[in-house]
Amino acid sequence: xxxxxxxxxxxxxxxxxxxxxxxxxxxxxxxxxxxxxxxxxxxxxxxxxxxxxxxxxxxxxxxxxxxxxxxxxxxxxxxxxxxxxxxxxxxxxxxxxxxxxxxxxxxxxxxxxxxxxxxxxxxxxxxxxxxxxxxxxxxxxxxxxxxxxxxxxxxxxxxxxxxxxxxxxxxxxxxxxxxxxxxxxxxxxxxxxxxxxxxxxxxxxxxxxxxxxxxxxxxxxxxxxxxxxxxxxxxxxxxxxxxxxxxxxxxxxxxxxxxxxxxxxxxxxxxxxxxxxxxxxxxxxxxxxxxxxxxxxxxxxxxxxxxxxx
Amino acid sequence: xxxxxxxxxxxxxxxxxxxxxxxxxxxxxxxxxxxxxxxxxxxxxxxxxxxxxxxxxxxxxxxxxxxxxxxxxxxxxxxxxxxxxxxxxxxxxxxxxxxxxxxxxxxxxxxxxxxxxxxxxxxxxxxxxxxxxxxxxxxxxxxxxxxxxxxxxxxxxxxxxxxxxxxxxxxxxxxxxxxxxxxxxxxxxxxxxxxxxxxxxxxxxxxxxxxxxxxxxxxxxxxxxxxxxxxxxxxxxxxxxxxxxxxxxxxxxxxxxxxxxxxxxxxxxxxxxxxxxxxx
Numbered sequence: 001x002x003x004x005x006x007x008x009x010x011x012x013x014x015x016x017x018x019x020x021x022x023x024x025x026x027x028x029x030x031x032x033x034x035x036x037x038x039x040x041x042x043x044x045x046x047x048x049x050x051x052x053x054x055x056x057x058x059x060x061x062x063x064x065x066x067x068x069x070x071x072x073x074x075x076x077x078x079x080x081x082x083x084x085x086x087x088x089x090x091x092x093x094x095x096x097x098x099x100x101x102x103x104x105x106x107x108x109x110x111x112x113x114x115x116x117x118x119x120x121x122x123x124x125x126x127x128x129x130x131x132x133x134x135x136x137x138x139x140x141x142x143x144x145x146x147x148x149x150x151x152x153x154x155x156x157x158x159x160x161x162x163x164x165x166x167x168x169x170x171x172x173x174x175x176x177x178x179x180x181x182x183x184x185x186x187x188x189x190x191x192x193x194x195x196x197x198x199x200x201x202x203x204x205x206x207x208x209x210x211x212x213x214x215x216x217x218x219x220x221x222x223x224x225x226x227x228x229x230x231x232x233x234x235x236x237x238x239x240x241x242x243x244x245x246x247x248x249x250x251x252x253x254x255x256x257x258x259x260x261x262x263x264x265x266x267x268x269x270x271x272x273x274x275x276x277x278x279x280x281x282x283x284x285x286x287x288x289x290x291x292x293x294x295x296x297x298x299x300x301x302x303x304x305x306x307x308x309x310x
Numbered sequence: 311x312x313x314x315x316x317x318x319x320x321x322x323x324x325x326x327x328x329x330x331x332x333x334x335x336x337x338x339x340x341x342x343x344x345x346x347x348x349x350x351x352x353x354x355x356x357x358x359x360x361x362x363x364x365x366x367x368x369x370x371x372x373x374x375x376x377x378x379x380x381x382x383x384x385x386x387x388x389x390x391x392x393x394x395x396x397x398x399x400x401x402x403x404x405x406x407x408x409x410x411x412x413x414x415x416x417x418x419x420x421x422x423x424x425x426x427x428x429x430x431x432x433x434x435x436x437x438x439x440x441x442x443x444x445x446x447x448x449x450x451x452x453x454x455x456x457x458x459x460x461x462x463x464x465x466x467x468x469x470x471x472x473x474x475x476x477x478x479x480x481x482x483x484x485x486x487x488x489x490x491x492x493x494x495x496x497x498x499x500x501x502x503x504x505x506x507x508x509x510x511x512x513x514x515x516x517x518x519x520x521x522x523x524x525x526x527x528x529x530x531x532x533x534x535x536x537x538x539x540x541x542x543x544x545x546x547x548x549x550x551x552x553x554x555x556x557x558x559x560x561x562x563x564x565x566x567x568x569x570x571x572x573x574x575x576x577x578x579x580x581x582x583x584x585x586x587x588x589x590x
Contacts, residue, residue, distance in 0.1 A: 020414050022492055022493035022494060023408055023412045023414050023493055024414070025493075026404045026405075026407065026493055026494070026497065027404065027408045027409075029401050029404065030401035030402065030404055030405040030464060030468070031405070031420065033401060033457070033460060033461055033464065034424065034427070034461060034464055036457075037439060037442070037457055038427045038435060038461050038464075038465070039423060039427055040438070040442070041435040041438035041439045041442060042427055042430060042434065042438075044438035044441070045434050045435060048437065048438065100332075101329075101332065104328060104329040104332070105329065107325050108322070109322060109325050109326040110326060111326075111329075111330075115330070115333050117572075117576070118336055118337055119332075119333065119336055121336070121340060122336065122339075124518065124568055124569075124572055125340075125565060125568070126521070126522035126524070126540055126564070126568075127522065127524060128522070128524050128540040128541075128544050129343075129540075129543065129561040129565060130339070132544070132547055132557055132558075132561065133339045133340075133343050133561075134339065135547070136342065136343075136346070136554055136557075136558075137339060139355065141355070142356070142357050142359075144338075144359050147357055147358055151357070179336065179339070182336070183336075239431075240431050240432075240433075242433070242525065243524050243525065247544060247547075251547055254549065267431075267433055270433060271433075274436075274437055275529070280437050283437060284434075284437060287431065287433050287434040287436075287437075288434065290431055290433070290434075291430055291431055291434055294429075294431060
């Protein structure tokens with residue numbers, strides 16, 4: 001027998017259920033995929049970071065031991081300083097050159113749209129390909145860079161193995177990072193420049209402001225929200241640098257993070273701990289430490305930007 | 311007055327000169343890649359490096375395509391990128407529409423969870439995803455790549471499309487509802503056609519991200535016949551005597567579809583509308 005009506009309330013809730021059901025139906029497939037492959041792994045990874053685990057036997061809980069180990073691990077600190085150095089250099093380089101490129105292409109010059117394509121080309125080329133190209137350019141004996149510096153400009157006497165010298169390797173890779181990101185930074189700056197009201201420039205011109213003064217007092221302040229956005233996104237990108245370092249260091253020196261760990265960043269160190277040492281609990285803890293660093297730096301940058309704009 | 315105009319025009323040419331010089335510097339790595347791809351092995355490392363090859367040859371392209379099972383790697387990349395893109399765009403659009411146009415219990419917390427997970431570095435998820443794929447028996451398989459690539463793009467697609475859907479005028483949806491259209495009909499016949507430019511853009515981004523993905527592929531694939539292009543190309547690079555001509559010919563083959571999309575859909579790439587989405 002069908003149970004009918006329990007008063008107006010249940011009729012209401014049935015109508016509500018009928019309204020909600022298709023909405024949840026719409027969301028379910030995406031949420032299921034996301035829950036299985038993103039949320040669940042995230043939770044698992046967090047739990048794993050409190051265990052000792054090497055794939056061969058089940059994980060054993062060790063409390064905070066992995067995090068304590070990281071704090072006392074000089075190699076982790078070296079990797080973190082590599083990450084921060086790489087990030088600082090690449091973010092600054094991309095911001096300065098990206099802004100420069102945007103200012104150039106914001107003018108009405110011939111070939112503007114072709115030049116924009118050219119600047120943007122590195123952005124759409126995969127990290128693996130550009131890493132191999134720069135590996136070729138940096139070749140220690142007869143790379144194009146050495147040829148230019150030794151035979152054309154005579155700046156150095158003999159070729160330098162850029163990627164095999166601890167003093168230069170990480171910075172050589174950082175130059176690739178800058179080159180690859182200029183086009184993207186430029187496009188964002190161009191969008192910001194287009195949003196500056198022309199009246200501001202006209203008013204400044206009437207007040208007798210020269211081009212430098214207009215740049216300093218109109219363009220830069222108006223670009224502040226754009227710059228903040230770029231600063232945060234580029235920083236996150238820099239802190240997560242991995243493929244170029246992985247490909248170039250292993251190809252040039254035979255070890256990931258080589259020579260002499262000079263190109264180690266948090267992600268390469270994490271990779272080696274997880275997949276070479278099979279120290280998966282420690283690897284998970286390192287990944288959360290990096291996530292914490294990313295979160296903390298982004299918050300500081302946003303806070304600083306807000307204070308400056310007051 | 312004429313003096314001022316002349317000054318302006320000089321400045322314009324100066325700007326043009328600087329922009330061109332900068333463009334040439336930006337292009338040098340590509341120029342080297344292209345010219346080396348057309349050089350035979352004897353000439354790939356030469357001093358001085360020649361931009362125009364002495365005896366240009368297409369041998370590298372032929373060897374890359376035929377000698378290395380490259381057609382297979384190319385096909386693997388196409389299959390994985392296309393299927394993960396279809397999933398990430400379809401499910402992303404459904405999620406975005408639900409979040410943008412309806413209120414329901416759990417809406418805020420679910421969306422916050424989506425955003426939060428999106429911001430976590432991919433490497434955090436790598437190990438548990440590896441274990442999960444192993445337990446499900448899809449480690450070292452193309453479906454294993456597809457689910458992870460679809461997930462990787464789903465968050466951003468949802469986020470971007472939600473913005474698109476929530477700016478659409480509500481009157482249209484209300485009118486459709488009066489006419490008896492349900493959630494699915496509104497989605498299919500009103501929201502999707504209106505969101506076409508946004509859909510094109512996220513399709514492009516999802517495809518590119520999958521086409522270029524390296525880290526998950528190198529972790530999960532151990533069978534060479536399952537390789538996708540990025541790891542296949544990297545495997546051509548050797549410790550000694552790398553055949554650079556071959557490496558770059560293979561790279562150019564992998565780059566060709568991207569360039570084609572780029573030229574055809576330039577607007578989607580460099581428009582400010584979805585700024586923030588292409589950063590790899």
